[in-house]
Amino acid sequence: MCGRFMFEPKENPEIERIYQLALDDGFDPKTGEIFPTDETALIVAGDTQVRVVTMKWGFPGFKSGQSIINARSETAYQKPMFAQSIRQRRCVYPTTGFFEWNKGRQKFRFNYGSTADTLFIAGCYNLFDGSPQSVLFTTKPNESMIQIHDRMPLILSKKQINAWIYDDDFAQQFISSTMPQLTSTAVNKD
Incomplete structure (x- = not known):
């Protein structure tokens, strides 16, 4: 599971560029x-290259007011809620890290190191009442995550973004990939 993440343009030049692309197209993430x-x-598919947009994080849930923010990558192709979206509307969340909580409710920030490095998370989106909404994918945790939580985001490298968005075969194979090792930093309790 991934319940929150960071998007810090002032802390990371690559995220600043992504943020500026969104602003230039009239979006305000x-x-x-x-x-x-x-x-x-x-980051979503454009006509000739990827582009940056904004959309709400979370599909409508089964109950009023509920949001589904994560989908298990291992079953996304079989689940009616996600199957068409993962096949036709894949996206990427540009982040500067994500948060997870352990069973004691201690909050941890995850990234490649202790700085606000760019971390890309695989996702998909769909239209609900004409408005695009997205979910991010999770997978089984690796050694860097398992002591904190039993799921982790499906993380892409920068060079895998186009393949994830445009290449169906790559996407189907990638959902079972081994995730990179991450560093965790304890954060003050919420």
Whole structure:
């Protein structure tokens, strides 16, 4: 599971460029700590190359007011809620790290190191009442995550973004990939 992530243009030149691309196209993504249902920056397919847009994080849930923010990558192709989206509308969440909580409710920030490095998370989106909404994919945790939580985001390298968005075969194979090792930093309790 991934319940929150960071999008910090002032801390990371690559995220600043992504943020500026969104602004240039008339979008205004939230910055800082991103919560479920926030309007966040996403990388999606364009006509000839990827582009940056914003959309709400979370599909409508089964109950009124509920949001589904994560989908298990291992079953996404079989689940009616996600199957068409993962086949036709894949996206990427540009982040500067994500948060997870252990069973004791201690909050941890994850990234490649202790700085606000760019971390890309695989996702998909769909239209609900004409409005695009997105979910990010999770997978089984690796050694760097398992002591904190039993799921982790499906993380892409920068060079895998185009393949994830445009190449169906790559996407189907990638969902079972081994995730990179990450560093965790304890954060003050919420």
